Amino acid sequence: EYAKKFNTMDLQTLDLEKISYSALLMAKKKYVLDLAWKDPGVNYKPQEKIASTGVEIVQSSTPKFARKVLKELTKYIFERGKGLNYSDAVKRLKEYKQQFVLQNPDDIAKSMSIGEYEKYVLEDKKQITLAEKCPINVRAAAVYNHKLQKSKSRGKYNLIKTGDKIKFYYSKSEEQIFGFLPGNYPHEFAPQVDYDLQFEKVIVEPFNRFIEALGYSPVPGNLIYAKSLF
Numbered sequence: 463e464y465a466k467k468f469n470t471m472d473l474q475t476l477d478l479e480k481i482s483y484s485a486l487l488m489a490k491k492k493y494v495l496d497l498a499w500k501d502p503g504v505n506y507k508p509q510e511k512i513a514s515t516g517v518e519i520v521q522s523s524t525p526k527f528a529r530k531v532l533k534e535l536t537k538y539i540f541e542r543g544k545g546l547n548y549s550d551a552v553k554r555l556k557e558y559k560q561q562f563v564l565q566n567p568d569d570i571a572k573s574m575s576i577g578e579y580e581k582y583v584l585e586d587k588k589q590i591t592l593a594e595k596c597p598i599n600v601r602a603a604a605v606y607n608h609k610l611q612k613s614k615s616r617g618k619y620n621l622i623k624t625g626d627k628i629k630f631y632y633s634k635s636e637e638q639i640f641g642f643l644p645g646n647y648p649h650e651f652a653p654q655v656d657y658d659l660q661f662e663k664v665i666v667e668p669f670n671r672f673i674e675a676l677g678y679s680p681v682p683g684n685l686i687y688a689k690s691l692f
Contacts, residue, residue: 477501483508484540486675492516494672496540509537518668527569528664531558535669539676546678552685555666559685562665563657567647570660571629574599579624587611590637602630602641606648609640613651619643632659658684 465472481499497511512533518524519532538554539546562570576599583604585591590608592601603622610619620643622628630641635653642648662683670680 480513484543486536486539486672488517488671488675494519494536509540512536512540517671518664523573524668525570525572525664527562527565528668531562531665532668535665536672539672544676546673546676548681551673552681555669555681555685558665559657559661562661567631567642567652567655568629568644570655570664571631571642572599572664573627573629573644575627576600576603576622576624579603579622583607598639599628599630599641601637602639603628605635605637605639606641609651610648613648615648615650618650619646619648632656632663 464474479501480495480497482495483498484496486494493515494517495513496509497506497513498508499505500511500513514520514536517532519529519536524532535554538551542550577597579600582593582596582600583590584593586604586607590604592604596604603626606628607621610616610621622641622643627644628641629644630639632638632655633640633653634656637653638656640653642652666681666683666685674680
């Protein structure tokens with residue numbers, strides 16, 4: 463019809479790819495769909511097939527445990543829709559947090575590759591000296607290298623270098639962040655995980671982005687709120 467109207471060739475090819483019961487649209491190329499139908503003709507019941515693009519659920523940097531929880535939370539959001547209840551949502555988050563503190567650090571730490579370690583880390587032996595705008599994952603790696611070189615376990619663990627993929631988390635140490643090589647958590651000198659902050663960063667903040675897309679106010683990171691605010 464468009465080509466006929468403008469007396470030109472029809473060069474457009476449009477295909478129907480998906481039909482969704484509902485969707486969470488955060489930004490361009492950042493969305494979650496509750497699929498009803500997908501090409502080539504597969505039908506789904508509500509909440510049977512949740513498809514995600516560009517959000518934490520499908521990002522490799524998201525901790526393993528957090529991906530599992532966020533998948534369950536998006537399903538919960540689609541089930542409730544506009545009838546989402548804050549008390550129930552916070553109750554669920556608190557239950558997940560009880561499980562969160564029992565997880566292995568490997569499963570709750572974020573993952574990222576290290577780029578240009580030498581550019582941003584000026585000193586990591588006697589003290590940690592960082593260049594401006596040092597990325598958080600590189601800073602976490604510098605803390606690990608510094609602690610390792612001061613530790614009696616120097617021969618047991620490898621130093622982190624450019625190109626390595628690391629895990630990192632928020633800690634209760636002075637440096638506030640700590641990295642380590644996947645599958646090789648250094649119990650001897652690793653600082654205590656700040657479970658409150660880590661849970662907020664990897665689960666509460668993504669959850670808030672989902673519900674804010676529906677027009678809801680965010681849940682406080684400490685999971686304490688006044689009902690009158692909502």
